[in-house]
Every structure is written in C-alpha cells, then in structure tokens.
Amino acid sequence: MSFDGCYKITDEGLKNLFERLKSLSCLQTLDLKLLTGLTSIDLGRKYLWKELKTPSSLKSIHLNWRLQSITDEALQNISKGLKRFKSLKSLSLKFQSCSDIIDQGLESLTEALKGLHSLESISLDFDESCLGLTDQDLKRVNQALKKNKSLKSFSLWFMGSILQDDITDKGLGSLFQDFQSINSLEDIGLFLNICEITNEGLNSIAIDLKKMTCLRSIKLCFCNCPSITDTGIINLGEALKRISSLRNITVQLRHCYKITNEAREILYQDLLKLQSLESIDVSGF
Numbered sequence: 001m002s003f004d005g006c007y008k009i010t011d012e013g014l015k016n017l018f019e020r021l022k023s024l025s026c027l028q029t030l031d032l033k034l035l036t037g038l039t040s041i042d043l044g045r046k047y048l049w050k051e052l053k054t055p056s057s058l059k060s061i062h063l064n065w066r067l068q069s070i071t072d073e074a075l076q077n078i079s080k081g082l083k084r085f086k087s088l089k090s091l092s093l094k095f096q097s098c099s100d101i102i103d104q105g106l107e108s109l110t111e112a113l114k115g116l117h118s119l120e121s122i123s124l125d126f127d128e129s130c131l132g133l134t135d136q137d138l139k140r141v142n143q144a145l146k147k148n149k150s151l152k153s154f155s156l157w158f159m160g161s162i163l164q165d166d167i168t169d170k171g172l173g174s175l176f177q178d179f180q181s182i183n184s185l186e187d188i189g190l191f192l193n194i195c196e197i198t199n200e201g202l203n204s205i206a207i208d209l210k211k212m213t214c215l216r217s218i219k220l221c222f223c224n225c226p227s228i229t230d231t232g233i234i235n236l237g238e239a240l241k242r243i244s245s246l247r248n249i250t251v252q253l254r255h256c257y258k259i260t261n262e263a264r265e266i267l268y269q270d271l272l273k274l275q276s277l278e279s280i281d282v283s284g285f
Contacts, residue, residue: 031062060090075105079112088116089150094125106137110144119145121153123189133158135171142174151181155189167192169201176208185212191221198225199232206239217248228256230263237270246274250281 021027061082082088093109113119122145126133138156145151156175158167172192176182190205202222209215218240222228233253240249249271253259268282 026057028057029060029062030058031060032064057087058085059088061085061088062090062092064094065096072105072108076108079108082109082112083115086115087118089118090121091116091119092121092123092125094123096127106133107140110137110140113141113144114147117148118150119148120150121187122151123153123155123157125155125157134166135168135174138167138171139174142177142179145181146177146179149180149184151179152184153187154185155187157189157191158193158195167195167197169196169198169204172197172201173204176205179208182208182211183213186214187217188212188215189219191219191223192225193221193223195222195225196227197222198227199229199235202228202232202236206236209236209239210242212243214245215243216245218246219250221250221252221254222256223252223254225253225256226258228253229258230260233259233263234266237267241270241273244274245276247276247278249274249277249279252281252283 082091091113113122124141141156145154175190179185205220209218220236233251236251240246240251251267264282268280271277271280271282
C-alpha cells in the first residue's frame with residue numbers, strides 16, 4: 001500500500017486501517033509508504049504493532065517514512081514492536097525528512113535487530129535530512145547483525161549532509177567486523193555520501209570483501225568523498241576480482257576528484273576478468 005501524495009491522512013485513518021488488518025491471521029507481507037500528517041509516536045506505539053496479531057506469520061516488513069515528526073522516541077516505540085516478529089525474514093526501513101532521528105533512536109533499532117535471528121535481508125536507508133548519524137551507529141549496526149547466521153542481503157544507504165561528516169574510516173572498518181554470515185552474504189549495497197572516507201576505509205571494505213565467497217551482487221557508492229585516491233580504488237578492484245561468484249557489480253565514486261581516468265580503467269579491466277560477470281557499472285567518477 002502506498003499513500004504517496006495523501007498528505008491529509010492522519011493517525012485516526014491509519015488506526016482504522018490496522019483495525020481491519022488485525023483479523024488477517026496469515027498476513028505475511030506488510031508494505032507501507034507513509035507521508036506527512038501522522039504523529040509518529042502513536043503510529044509506532046499503538047497501531048502498527050499492537051493491532052497486528054500475526055507475529056509468527058509476518059515474514060516481510062517494508063516501511064517508507066517521509067515524516068518530519070519521526071523522532072528518537074518514535075523509533076524506540078517502533079523498535080519495541082519489531083521484537084515481536086521473531087520469524088521475520090525481510091526488513092526494509094526508509095527514512096526521509098526525519099531530521100530528529102539521532103543516536104538514541106538508532107540504538108533502539110539495532111537492539112531490536114539482535115533478536116531477529118531469522119532475518120535474511122535488511123535494508124536501512126537514511127536521507128540527508130537525518131542528521132546526527134555517526135561512526136558509532138555503523139558499529140551498532142555491526143553489533144546487531146554480526147551474530148545472524150541467516151543474513152544473505154545487506155543494504156545501508158546514508159545520504160550525508162554538508163552540515164556534518166561524522167562517518168569516517170573507523171566506522172566503515174567496523175561495519176562487517178566478525179560477521180558470522182560473511183561467507184553466506186549474496187547481495188551487498190553500501191551508499192555513503194559526504195563522508196570523511198579515505199583509502200584506509202576502502203581498504204577495510206576490500207579486506208572484508210575477500211571473505212565473502214558467495215557474493216553475487218555488489219553496489220558500492222561513495223559520493224563527495226574527496227580524500228579517496230587512485231590507490232584506494234585500485235586496491236578495491238584487486239579484492240573484487242578475486243570473488244569468482246560475482247555476477248553484478250556497481251562501483252560509483254562520484255565527485256571524488258582525486259580519482260583519475262587511469263584508475264577507472266584499471267578497475268574496469270580487473271573486473272572484466274570475472275568469468276561469471278553479467279553486468280558492470282563503474283561510471284560516475
């Protein structure tokens with residue numbers, strides 16, 4: 001269900017919707033796109049989780065929030081609800097125009113993720129308005145997921161802001177540290193914008209990639225990271241060309257002005273050596 005453009009929908013309308021959904025004893029997928037007009041605290045605490053009485057059957061949750069009223073308190077309530085869905089296999093959360101989410105909200109969310117042992121796919125997407133995200137948040141994501149042995153797909157999108165650049169090499173280096181599912185991951189997406197990432201951060205990712213022996217698809221986007229140079233991307237290519245299972249590759253480093261055309265060509269030629277490769281995109285330098 002998408003409520004795109006329905007700016008006058010309020011909590012009361014959503015309450016009525018969930019009153020009707022709660023009778024569905026075999027509900028397996030919940031996919032909602034929500035916009036402004038909601039007081040997100042009530043959304044998380046009263047309706048979205050309380051009314052749904054199918055925690056064992058629900059396998060997939062996809063929520064797209066475009067709510068300026070989403071706060072840490074709201075995210076804490078949403079996280080409490082997530083703990084009910086022990087059999088959840090797929091979770092996608094997208095936050096747009098949520099400028100009041102900071103460390104405390106992410107801490108609650110990652111604590112909830114620790115209990116979702118059946119999770120096979122996760123996507124977390126924060127746009128540039130979600131200020132306050134730091135290296136510590138990347139470490140929390142790691143702590144939440146590293147013991148999950150079922151994870152096959154992982155995607156993290158963080159659109160940074162020119163107002164701050166709190167994601168650095170340290171945070172990136174902790175993201176896949178001690179991942180128990182690192183050998184079973186098949187799909188990875190990582191998008192970081194306006195971050196203090198350098199060659200050291202790319203090298204950390206390269207080291208982790210060498211352990212992902214089942215990886216089939218990867219999308220790496222580092223945008224507006226002016227400290228990345230040719231050395232970093234060449235080392236990244238060296239790691240990628242050793243993953244024989246890779247079929248689809250996207251590597252984009254937009255507005256990273258220290259990367260030359262020569263490095264781009266070296267990366268491209270390295271990736272062409274993969275015999276199972278079906279698609280490749282190294283544009284956007």
